[in-house]
Amino acid sequence: MEIKQHSSCSCIPNVQPPACGCPPDNKPLPPISTITSTITFANHLDHFLARWGWKRSEHRVEPGLYRLGNPAADSPVFASANYTLSFDALRSALAGIDGYILVLDTKGINVWCAAGKGTFGTDELVSRIQSTGLASVVSHRKIIVPQLGAPGVSWPEVLRRSGFFVEYGPVRARDLPEYLKTRKATDEMRRVQFPVKERVVLTPVEFVHVALPAIAAFIILYYLAGYVAALAAITTVVAGTVLFPALLPIIPTYDFSTKGLILGVIISIPFTVSYATITALPLWANAMAALVPMLIIPAVTAYFSLNFTGCTTFTSRTGVKKEIFRYVPVMALMAGSGIVIGIILGVSRLAGVI
Amino acid sequence: MFNSYTETTLKYYPERCINCKRCTQVCPHGVFEEGESTVVLAHPSDCMECGACALNCPVQAIGVQSGVGCAWAMISAALRGKDMDAGECSCGEDEGSCCRQNSEKSSIER
Numbered sequence: 001m002e003i004k005q006h007s008s009c010s011c012i013p014n015v016q017p018p019a020c021g022c023p024p025d026n027k028p029l030p031p032i033s034t035i036t037s038t039i040t041f042a043n044h045l046d047h048f049l050a051r052w053g054w055k056r057s058e059h060r061v062e063p064g065l066y067r068l069g070n071p072a073a074d075s076p077v078f079a080s081a082n083y084t085l086s087f088d089a090l091r092s093a094l095a096g097i098d099g100y101i102l103v104l105d106t107k108g109i110n111v112w113c114a115a116g117k118g119t120f121g122t123d124e125l126v127s128r129i130q131s132t133g134l135a136s137v138v139s140h141r142k143i144i145v146p147q148l149g150a151p152g153v154s155w156p157e158v159l160r161r162s163g164f165f166v167e168y169g170p171v172r173a174r175d176l177p178e179y180l181k182t183r184k185a186t187d188e189m190r191r192v193q194f195p196v197k198e199r200v201v202l203t204p205v206e207f208v209h210v211a212l213p214a215i216a217a218f219i220i221l222y223y224l225a226g227y228v229a230a231l232a233a234i235t236t237v238v239a240g241t242v243l244f245p246a247l248l249p250i251i252p253t254y255d256f257s258t259k260g261l262i263l264g265v266i267i268s269i270p271f272t273v274s275y276a277t278i279t280a281l282p283l284w285a286n287a288m289a290a291l292v293p294m295l296i297i298p299a300v301t302a303y304f305s306l307n308f309t310g311c312t313t314f315t316s317r318t319g320v321k322k323e324i325f326r327y328v329p330v331m332a333l334m335a336g337s338g339i340v341i342g343i344i345l346g347v348s349r350l351a352g353v354i
Numbered sequence: 355m356f357n358s359y360t361e362t363t364l365k366y367y368p369e370r371c372i373n374c375k376r377c378t379q380v381c382p383h384g385v386f387e388e389g390e391s392t393v394v395l396a397h398p399s400d401c402m403e404c405g406a407c408a409l410n411c412p413v414q415a416i417g418v419q420s421g422v423g424c425a426w427a428m429i430s431a432a433l434r435g436k437d438m439d440a441g442e443c444s445c446g447e448d449e450g451s452c453c454r455q456n457s458e459k460s461s462i463e464r
Contacts, residue, residue, distance in 0.1 A: 150380035150406035192382035254357035310424025317421035319359035
């Protein structure tokens with residue numbers, strides 16, 4: 001990073017006005033609120049509700065500049081998103097460190113997702129630096145941006161337009177105290193992981209998202225096909241939204257769809273067995289009834305699994321697209337034929353054949 | 355077979371590299387590694403096409419068609435008759451989303 005820092009800034013007009021702290025139109029700079037690193041009970045409650053998808057776009061922090069502890073003009077500046085989970089992770093990780101936090105308006109979305117959408121991006125960073133008069137608050141021209149903000153931020157562009165040099169901090173806020181000692185991130189700090197804890201924490205919102213259709217399926221199947229079918233529906237949804245994320249790396253194969261199929265086949269076994277062994281039915285009806293869960297359950301879990309790609313930290317668009325073309329037709333065929341067989345069985349029962 | 359993730363749109367032109375190493379800092383999967391006079395494309399299949407490296411390369415030595423690897427967003431776009439590639443990640447928007455919850459990935463971010 002042999003980039004010369006733009007350290008000089010004066011308030012004489014026409015000298016790189018955006019780079020310095022002169023407020024546009026001589027408007028007074030907004031006041032800087034002071035915050036602490038303490039996570040209160042109210043914060044924990046907010047995090048919990050966010051994790052369950054409660055009013056999901058309303059977990060926001062007011063964008064702007066914040067003072068953490070008792071910072072001086074040479075204290076570091078950290079950029080963050082205006083999502084409470086992001087902001088709180090940052091301020092709590094910085095316990096005992098004095099600095100400034102520049103909160104960008106990401107519409108209540110975390111750093112990485114917002115960077116992917118461009119709301120955590122060059123334009124917002126530059127305009128937030130200017131509107132807060134950051135250059136007149138600190139004496140240096142460096143801003144520590146979370147590494148995962150990089151898909152939205154172009155450092156040469158930020159430097160050119162604001163005079164601030166972007167330093168990419170570690171992926172995880174909790175590594176910041178270590179990072180600040182040397183201003184160098186280790187390879188480990190630069191890598192995104194997706195451990196079981198981070199996967200499981202996503203499952204409530206996954207489940208809540210499909211809870212209504214799942215309950216509807218439960219009720220409909222209960223009346224149409226009995227409690228075993230209703231139980232199968234709930235089991236499938238839980239497997240697809242909770243079990244799959246939890247077991248992700250353990251399930252064989254790389255593709256999400258094939259992982260989901262494998263999980264679905266395992267989940268379907270008890271239902272298949274239960275239908276295959278109904279003694280009141282003729283053999284052909286047993287065989288057909290057994291096929292229904294065997295075809296539908298894996299198709300549905302595979303579909304849920306494929307849709308989990310967007311929640312992971314590593315799937316590429318190219319790969320996901322390939323998966324869609326490869327497996328969605330298979331899933332549709334499986335689910336479709338399962339439903340057709342189910343209907344044939346239902347009609348046979350109504351007609352008194354079985 | 356059963357691995358759709360071996361190829362990506364990532365392109366690297368080492369002859370343009372000025373060895374600023376920014377790509378090694380921004381990549382969350384260690385795709386680029388430091389080399390002698392230029393960075394080295396060490397693990398291309400680990401690329402998730404987030405686009406951070408290309409956007410932060412000051413000399414355009416990296417190219418990638420960046421996008422979010424989210425089946426939900428792509429299938430929704432296709433179902434609505436839109437281009438799958440144009441389908442933006444709809445996280446945080448009112449009707450459903452891919453990372454359909456802002457909380458996604460947030461525990462590793464700040």
